[in-house]
Amino acid sequence: MNSGILPAAVAGFSTGLSLIVAIGAQNAFVLRQGARRHAVLAVVGICAASDAVLIALGVAGLGAVVTAWPAALTVVGLAGGAFLTCYGVLAARRALRPAAAAGLTTQGTSAGSVRTAVLTCLALTWLNPHVYLDTVLLLGSVAADRGSLRWAFGLGAMLASLTWFTGLGYGARLLGGVLARPAAWRVLDSLVAATMLAMGIMLLARTF
Template sequence: MSAPAVAAGFGTGLSLIIAIGAQNAFVLRQGLRGQGVLAVVGICALSDAALIALGVAGFGAVVSAWPAALTVVGLAGGVFLLAYGVLAARRAAWPADQSLATDGSAAGSLRTAVLTCLALTWLNPHVYLDTVLLLGSVAADQGSARWAFGTGAVLASITWFTSLGYGARLLSGPLSRPTAWRLLDGAIAATMLTLGAFLIARSL
């Protein structure tokens, strides 16, 4: 396997993943609360791996040939982001218990986290544009080393989401006060609402 191609895939993948977005904001919040971190990180990393593999295999050409698919995904994702943003804004305006400890509803919280993470991942058209189309097209330029490039991109995804999910606990001290959580939820609400409105406007 070509080490330069792996390194190129890692750098390209990381540059696309670390941008502030709905998925990263959600992973950060789950990491801070310590709820379903392994499941959330696993969903994000495995989803990226599957989409990157599709892009490297040439599936991006199929997506490009059917732009209506991205329109449908964009509308559905936009509505979901708006709903999630409203919930985050509500938490910021009327905060409930924001303690970092889990409680007796751990099973329900995990189920909610998993479903939310799946929606934020697969209903975001930018995920398809970044992984399937963009990374897929760059990988195609690598010729026989395209799978090495894809491997590097997958490693970047695993590294980023693991660091974000588990490294977030390092911020649990500064975010131990209710005011800090209100500010965090306010920032998440602004991110989700802005992205949701943008996706809907772009899809119409």
């Protein structure tokens, strides 16, 4: 076995982790779903699988496609900005309505609500142009410097994504005691609203 495989994988893990740990729209959504214990497996699976696909595309050298189609990123930015802004408004509305927040822990997990969580997660993941710039272009460029070990680097980055989202989604359950109080949900939804609105407005501003 090539002695450089493990160092390349560790470098990929650390680089991938550094790109996803910052609080963003996707992380805020995973945290909220984990705290609610609602559709956590589906949400974590979508985030990790989506990252794996994007990382693979970057390692395969498709970052050039991202830079070659600036118009496509503009469309994604508009759609993503509008979606994040709307979601932020809904989160702000929940934060201002403690009665609605109090019912979150007993909310049902019907097929419709799971479908909504899945679709929301897909939108938050794939309608964010930063995903293509950071994961495909930036991470792909760093992986290219590893030469023949670029796939070991990519696998390390994929493992970082899986580790992070699993820890975030299921670790949020530890907040159950704190989130038993409606006031705590108001704080969490305020954080989600601020994150979503800030990113949504930023995307729209950069697009226009």
